[in-house]
Every structure is written in structure tokens, then in C-alpha cells.
Amino acid sequence: MAMNNFEKRQWVRLILCALVLIAVSLFLTGIIGGEHMTYNLAEKANGPAVNGTAVEETEQGFGGTVTVKATLDGKTVQALTIETPDETPGLGQRASEEDFTSQFIGKEGPFTFGENGIDALSGATVTSNAVLKALNRAITGEDAAEPAEEPKAEVKEELVQETTEEPKSEESAAEPEAAGTTVEETVQGFGGEVTIKATLDGKTVKALSIDTPNETPGLGQKASEEAFTSQFIGKEGPFTYGENGVEAITGATVTSTAVLEGLNKAFPAETASEPAAEAPAAEEKAAEPVAGTEIEKSEQGFGGEVTVKATLDGTTVKALSIDTPNETAGLGQKASEEAFTSQFIGKEGPFTYGENGIEALSGATVTSNAVLKALNQAFPGAEPAAEEQKEDAKPAEEAGRVYYGSYTAKRETNFSTIKVMINSKGGKITDCKITSEAKMEGSDFLTDEIKDTWAKTIVENGTADVDAITSATLKISSGAVVDAVNEILGRIQ
Incomplete structure (x- = not known):
């Protein structure tokens, strides 16, 4: 069947469109019209990165692979993301945060920590070095010199994990070796063992982690928090509380002392300072409290038993924790808070509410009385708390004190x-x-x-x-x- 004129024109248009598309494709690929066009979507080459290049490098971190993705303009970092899924939360994983990555933006590499405003993460040296090594390789196309403060291959940072390497049992913990030496000590705390793991550069603490699984939550367990451990970083040991910006944890003297004792074992014995207070001796049970004596007493509170645990130096309270699991939330349970327990620290017992800055909890008198009664049992000859008196108690104005x-x-x-x-x-x-x-x-x-x-x-x-x-x-x-x-x-x- 013959095509009419309209159908012929339609076929001609389709053929012309196809020819135009083919010509454009040939031009763009450089087959006709000269050199091919280039784009700023260049793949990573073996040599140095070029304008607009997106690069990706990986390097072994502390817990696993660290991935660095950057966009470079020559050797200048235009954009940067760092993936740290296997690093320690709160330490190595901070390398993924903008506070860390932003210090590279707009600057030319390769980079060195401590120069041009580029700083490593405090307490996460291994992760920091992995980032620097990967980024520098992306910029130069080859492995750069070892980053600043790169620890030895066998050395781990804080929160030391089990490895297949054989420990250096013959190394003396008392005398740190070269930069990057890892030490670990375990000492007795208030509720159980406290483990100190540190990385030292000579006598300077480069990384520190403290495990306190058995210590009192909100008191001794604060020793595991960065707010406490960071005060040792970058400083030379041995340490003494109250000096060089190193402070004990309020209300957790036993734990604080254990940390100091364990950490100072890493330094020469002849120069190590004495801990803030003597560690309590578990076997001491004498009626007369002596330095470092631990006592534990329970009394009936409003909702159940109230347990008082204290460390005494003579008749002075050095540490105090109060367990109130059955008391009223927001009332009696306030006795477990530092705001209440801290008023006894550093003071001599026995105690009376309304004297020497010791106040009962408002609205929780039964709990307050249970605490006072239990604590005062630690002191020889202590009279029962005045508030335990009933109808035969003298009026407050007669006794000269508040009952x-x-x-x-x-x-x-x-x-x-x-x-x-x-x-x-x-x-x-x-x-x-x-x-x-x-x-x-x-x-x-x-x-x-x-x-x-x-x-x-x-x-x-x-x-x-x-x-x-x-x-x-x-x-x-x-x-x-x-x-x-x-x-x-x-x-x-």
C-alpha cells in the first residue's frame, strides 16, 4: 500500500531527528569536532587529586575501618565527611562531627596535627591518626609521613580491647618506656575493682579510660566520665589531687583515691605522690573508726530500708553514699543525691540536724532521720538522734535546738x-x-x-x-x- 504525502513527511521528520541525535553524540564524545568534553566528576587517579575531584580513602582505626570522603579543589579540601561506625562512642566517633571535620575545610593539605589549626581528638589518637593518614593519601596520592603522635602499631588507646598480641609481661609498669606505652592497673574501689587504662608518652598521659562498673552510680561511676578523665590528659605524672588542675570527685573519695593509686603506679615509685586519702582496709572492723574505715548500716525509712555506706577518717566522713530504693521519689530519694550527702563530707560526727550546716530533707523527715541514725552508729557513744524522741521530747525553744x-x-x-x-x-x-x-x-x-x-x-x-x-x-x-x-x-x- 503506497504512503500518502502526510505519512512520508512524518517519516522524514523522524529520520532527521535521529540523525541530529547521532551527530550530537559523536560531537560530545570527540569523534567529530575535536577533543572530548571533560566534567568535574573525575574519578580518583593514582596521582594527586585534581579540581573538583571526589575522593574516598579508608584506614584502620581503633575499633574498625575509618572511611574518609572528601571533595578537593587541587589540594584544598572543599567538603569532608568521615565515617566512624566502629569507633568508641564519645571518643573516636567524634571524628564524624562537624566540630572536627570543619577544621580541614578551605585548607591545603597534606596536614599535620598541631599545625595550621588542625588538632587531633583528645583521648582518640588512633582514630585521629587514621583520619589524617587517609586524607593525606587522598591529597598526595601516596602514603604521607607518619602523623604526629602516631602510636606504635601494637599500642592501643583508651578502652583497650583484647588483642591476639602477646602482652609484654616483662615490661615494668613503674617506669614508662617510649611514647605510646600502654599501662593497665586494677585497684580496689568503694564497691569493687576499678581498672585504669592509660597510654603514656614518657610521663605524659596521652589517653585514659577508667572502668568503674561496681562503684556507686552518680558518685564513684563519675570517674569513668570524660569530665573527670580529661583533667589528666596532656599532663605529667605522678599526680596529687588539688595540684595542677587535678581534682577528686566530690562524695567519692574512695574511688578517686583508687584511680590515683592505680595511675601513679605507672610512674617511678620514688617520686609517686601519696593518694589523697588512704584506701580503706577491708578487714578493719574496730569499734573506734580509723583512717579509711568503711561502714555500712541500714535503718527503716519511710518506704523501706535506707542503707548508709560511709568511709571515715577517725570521726570525719570522707565519703558517703545512701541507698533509698524504696523511699518516695522526689522526697526521700533525695537523700541519695550529692546535694544532700555532700553536707556531711569533711565533717566530724556524730551529727545533729540544724547544727554544723547539716539539714534534713524538707518533706522527708522519716528518711532523713533514718540516715542520721544509721550514720551516727559509726561513732562511739553517739546519742540517738534528737528527732527520734516522741511525746516526751522537750519543746524546741527549751532545748535550744530544732526537733x-x-x-x-x-x-x-x-x-x-x-x-x-x-x-x-x-x-x-x-x-x-x-x-x-x-x-x-x-x-x-x-x-x-x-x-x-x-x-x-x-x-x-x-x-x-x-x-x-x-x-x-x-x-x-x-x-x-x-x-x-x-x-x-x-x-x-
Whole structure:
């Protein structure tokens, strides 16, 4: 069948378009029209990088492979990313952060740490050197000279991992060898073993990690944090607390002392300074506390047992931790916080609230009293805490001091058993708790919300004779609460 004129024109157009596309392709590839076109998407060559080159290099880090990806304009770094998935979190993995990578941007390589504003990561020398080696190789096309402070091949940095290399058991830990020597010491802390791992350049600490798995959270375990370990980095040992910017952890003297003892073993024995305090002797059980004696006592608190662990130098508290797992969160459990325990540190016992800067916890008198009673058992001849006295205690103004008390009154109704517990300071109500137990299923009409509201009202007004209670619809229960509170107030006064 013959094509009409329209169909012929359509075929001609398609053929012409195809010829144009072929011609353009040949021109772009350089087959016609001269040299081929170039783009700034050049692949990495064996020689030095050229303008707009994207390069990628890898190097062995501390925990695995470190990958460096850079965009170069000649030898100038235009963009840089560093992948550190296997490095130590908080140490080597900081090489991936902008704070580290940004120091290379806009600068010409190859680079050396300590020059042109380029600094290694503190406490992560192996990772830092891996980055520098990979980046310099990307810029020059060959391995550069060893980076600054490159440790020996067999040496590891902080958080030393198990290796297949045989340890150098014959090396004396007392006298560090050359730069990059790794030492590890284990000493007894407050709750268990404390392990110190350090990399030394002569007598200078280049990297340090401290393992404190058995120490008290929030106290001794702070020795593992960078805020503590970093104060040793770049400084020469042996060390003494209070000198050269090296400070012990407040409230964790035993752990701090253990760290100093272990670290100072790396330095010549004749020059090592004495630790801040004598490490406690586990076998010391004498009635009269001596330097470094550890005591542990438990007393009944508001919700359960309160355990006090202290280290004493004579009658002076050197370290103190308080366990309050069963006390009220935000009230009694505050006794475990440093803000409370630190007021005893460096002071001689026995103690009395309201004297020598020792204050009870507001709203947690029962817990406070349990702590004081347990701690004072460590001191010979200590009298029971004044706040343990009940109705026969002298008024505060007569004794010349503030007295604390804990009181309970119980009332029975036809529907439930109601118990009111009140803490007082100097004759005033500081805390109140109301509980109720049904005598038969569904007979207790006091909800937690009602009981909490009444308790807060009693504390705020210092009495149960308030409208918020007496005008309640639950007349029988409210009357029982008012009666119980008035009984306690009579005992306090």
C-alpha cells in the first residue's frame, strides 16, 4: 500500500531527528569536532587529586575501618565527611562531627596535627591518626609521613580491647618506656575493682579510660566520665589531687583515691605522690573508726530500708553514699543525691540536724532521720538522734535546738481503717500522708485524689480544722482524719 504525502513527511521528520541525535553524540564524545568534553566528576587517579575531584580513602582505626570522603579543589579540601561506625562512642566517633571535620575545610593539605589549626581528638589518637593518614593519601596520592603522635602499631588507646598480641609481661609498669606505652592497673574501689587504662608518652598521659562498673552510680561511676578523665590528659605524672588542675570527685573519695593509686603506679615509685586519702582496709572492723574505715548500716525509712555506706577518717566522713530504693521519689530519694550527702563530707560526727550546716530533707523527715541514725552508729557513744524522741521530747525553744518527729495515728470507721502519718520539725507539720483500707469490698470511698488533697491542706494550714476537710461530703471519713490529726498535734506540742 503506497504512503500518502502526510505519512512520508512524518517519516522524514523522524529520520532527521535521529540523525541530529547521532551527530550530537559523536560531537560530545570527540569523534567529530575535536577533543572530548571533560566534567568535574573525575574519578580518583593514582596521582594527586585534581579540581573538583571526589575522593574516598579508608584506614584502620581503633575499633574498625575509618572511611574518609572528601571533595578537593587541587589540594584544598572543599567538603569532608568521615565515617566512624566502629569507633568508641564519645571518643573516636567524634571524628564524624562537624566540630572536627570543619577544621580541614578551605585548607591545603597534606596536614599535620598541631599545625595550621588542625588538632587531633583528645583521648582518640588512633582514630585521629587514621583520619589524617587517609586524607593525606587522598591529597598526595601516596602514603604521607607518619602523623604526629602516631602510636606504635601494637599500642592501643583508651578502652583497650583484647588483642591476639602477646602482652609484654616483662615490661615494668613503674617506669614508662617510649611514647605510646600502654599501662593497665586494677585497684580496689568503694564497691569493687576499678581498672585504669592509660597510654603514656614518657610521663605524659596521652589517653585514659577508667572502668568503674561496681562503684556507686552518680558518685564513684563519675570517674569513668570524660569530665573527670580529661583533667589528666596532656599532663605529667605522678599526680596529687588539688595540684595542677587535678581534682577528686566530690562524695567519692574512695574511688578517686583508687584511680590515683592505680595511675601513679605507672610512674617511678620514688617520686609517686601519696593518694589523697588512704584506701580503706577491708578487714578493719574496730569499734573506734580509723583512717579509711568503711561502714555500712541500714535503718527503716519511710518506704523501706535506707542503707548508709560511709568511709571515715577517725570521726570525719570522707565519703558517703545512701541507698533509698524504696523511699518516695522526689522526697526521700533525695537523700541519695550529692546535694544532700555532700553536707556531711569533711565533717566530724556524730551529727545533729540544724547544727554544723547539716539539714534534713524538707518533706522527708522519716528518711532523713533514718540516715542520721544509721550514720551516727559509726561513732562511739553517739546519742540517738534528737528527732527520734516522741511525746516526751522537750519543746524546741527549751532545748535550744530544732526537733524532728514522725507520728502515726489510726482511726476505725464502719467503712474503712484510716491511718494518718505526719512528720514535724520544731513543732510544725512538714509532711502528711493519709492511707485507707476498706473493711469490705467497695466500702472505702476515699480516693487517692481526696487523700492527697487533704494531706496537702493539713501541711499548708498546720491543722486539720480546715474547711477543705470538715466541709467534705464524706463526713465520717473526714471526721476520722481530723480526729487523728488532732491527736498527733497534741503529741507534737
